[in-house]
Amino acid sequence: MPLETLDRTPPPFFKQGPSALSQLVLLSALALFLMVADARFHLVQPLRAAIATVLYPAQWLALQPVQAAREFGGYLTDLKTARKTEEAVRRKLVEQSQRAGQVEQLLLENARLRGLLALRERIQVPSQAAQVLYDATDPYSRRVVIDKGQLQGIAPGSPVLDGEGVLGQVTQVYPFVSEVTLLIDRDQVIPVVNTRTGTRGVAFGDPTAQGGLLELRYMPTGEDVKEGDLLSTSGIDGVYPPGLPVARVVSVDRQGDSSFARILCQPLAQLQGATQVMVLTPMAQVAPPPIAAAPAAPPAAAAQPVTKADGKPAAKAAGKSGAASAARPANRRSAP
Secondary structure, X not given: OOHHHOXXXXXXXXXXXXXHHHHHHHHHHHHHHHHHHHHHHOOOHHHHHHHHHHHHHHXXXXXXXXXXXXXXXXXXXXXXXXXXXXXXXXXXXXXXXXXXHHHHHHHHHHHHHHHHHHHHHHOOOOEEEEEEEEEOOOOOOOXXXXXXXXXXXXXXXXXXXXXXXXXXXXXXXXXXXXXXXXXXXXXXXXXXXXOOOOOEEEEEEEOXXXXXXXXXXXXXXXXXXXXXXXXXXXXXXXXXXXOOEEEEEEEXXXXXXXXXXXXXXXXXXXXXXXXXXXXXOOHHHOOOOOOOOOOOOOOOOOOOOOEOOOOOEOOOOOOHHHHHHHHHHHHHHHOO
């Protein structure tokens, strides 16, 4: 028999090993033993600790991507929350700033209104309050526009005041608004009087001097005018009531080659920031107070009847002299 025909394969037991059922029973018994031994005698605890120690670096490396992803997600969440919080804080700060600005503006308007009310109590001229809307568009004039016009009874030439003093004069009147020319306009002139000395003068607007001043012209160099003197309206023009504060003298320049001094005055009114003003009726349109009638003379007393000596009443006198003349003889006759 040739050698090639001999079966040299191992027996099936050694070739395939134990069967699947045998392996299941063996492994189940081992697992049950290990569980009972670990529950009763903690035999596997050292082995578990050793395995955990050996596997810790691998676990740490495996958890790093997950931890990085969590931190990155938390960073994005915190950044979004911080941005929202910052926006809310900024919005609240803007609102508080607006409220603070409104409070300051209200306090300023309240002070100006109190000044107007105090000035109105001192002035016995019909007046009405108005609000400044905006500055006029003409760049070569100093004018403002108020919210009162012909329908509210505003007349051309009406004086306009704020809480500090004279602001200007109404020069253009429309149905709903009016234009007010400020004192510092080059075409504006106002008669004034020095409250310290009683000297009268005329103040002209000078918009080019230090942002807008008044110039007291035609005052002799020897006139008693000092810095700090208060100028008020004189009332001789028939427009401004007398005694309204106008300006204060800020500089007096007496030049030797000129017979007139150059006197500059600072207006007392808030020409740049006036919001609430008071419009007066021109003095020419104010009716004078009625003259009180003289009290009538009391009527003459009626003559009393005179009794004669014989006890009979005398006749009534026609007048006072007759009654007196009739009474005197009767009295003489009745005397002892």
